[in-house]
Amino acid sequence: MSVPLCVYDNPGTTHFTFTDELHGRIAELPKIGSIKIPGVPLDPAEAARRVNSLRSHIPSTVTIGVSGDAFAAIGLNAGCDVWYSALAGVLPKPCLALTRASRNDDRKTATALSNRLEPIWELFRIYGSLRVVSAIAEHLGLVESPDLPQPVQGLAEAARSRISDALRQVDDLL
Numbered sequence: 001m002s003v004p005l006c007v008y009d010n011p012g013t014t015h016f017t018f019t020d021e022l023h024g025r026i027a028e029l030p031k032i033g034s035i036k037i038p039g040v041p042l043d044p045a046e047a048a049r050r051v052n053s054l055r056s057h058i059p060s061t062v063t064i065g066v067s068g069d070a071f072a073a074i075g076l077n078a079g080c081d082v083w084y085s086a087l088a089g090v091l092p093k094p095c096l097a098l099t100r101a102s103r104n105d106d107r108k109t110a111t112a113l114s115n116r117l118e119p120i121w122e123l124f125r126i127y128g129s130l131r132v133v134s135a136i137a138e139h140l141g142l143v144e145s146p147d148l149p150q151p152v153q154g155l156a157e158a159a160r161s162r163i164s165d166a167l168r169q170v171d172d173l174l
Contacts, residue, residue, distance in 0.1 A: 004033025006065070006084075011038060024057030034063040036084050039071035044107075047078035055079065069129060070121035073114035076102035086129035087120065090136045094173040116173060119166035123159075131155050135163045 007026055011017045018026075023035055035058065040047035054064055065082035066075025072083040076099060088095035094113060101109035114121075123132045130148070135155045137143045146154050155163070167174070 003031075005031050006034040006036050007032060008036045008067075009038060010036075010067070020054050020057040023054060027058040027062040032062055034065050034082065036065045036067050037075075037080075039068035040066060040075045040078055040080070042074060044074060044077060047074050051075070051079040069117075069124060070114070073098055073102060073107075073110040077107040077110055086124075086133050087117075087136075090133055090140065090142060091120075091174060094170065097173070113173070117170060119169045123163060123166055127155060127159055132163060135160055136167065139163060139167065 007018075007023070009018045009023070026032060027035060035054070037050075037054065040050050051064060058064070063081035064079070065084045066072060066080040067084045069083075069085050069087045072085065072095075076083055083095075083099055085095050094117060098110050098113040098117075101107075101113060120132070120136075130152070131154065134143075134148050138145045138147060138154075139160070148154055
């Protein structure tokens with residue numbers, strides 16, 4: 001195997017929660033390159049404690065990535081190395097700006113950009129990131145409709161209208 005592996009800690013789907021100690025043991029296996037953690041606590045100090053606790057158990061060669069786009073700024077500002085984003089595939093400009101701000105220790109700007117993306121984060125919470133990102137890609141003409149694998153259904157017209165509204169609200173970031 002020539003590519004590094006990412007351990008995806010997804011208790012919402014798997015109903016299993018990794019301990020930091022287990023992450024540490026797994027991270028010592030060959031080819032482990034990153035650990036993708038679910039969202040971090042909303043409090044910045046608690047988020048930093050969470051990331052630092054995990055970091056103390058894993059080799060320095062293994063990165064920590066935050067999942068859940070709405071947690072990106074908090075996670076990156078707390079010390080996560082990467083952001084595993086659903087949105088960046090369709091709206092790279094604001095995602096890159098948020099990431100660069102955090103990497104440059106401009107936590108205030110990273111947080112402000114995330115707050116500006118709240119209309120999209122709200123839709124993720126309601127409909128799920130996969131379906132929202134798909135609808136955004138269709139709205140922007142990046143893909144033809146429908147583009148989701150069966151049996152996954154696209155969003156109804158009312159939800160698509162909400163996506164159009166959200167995109168108008170963040171238009172200056174695009």
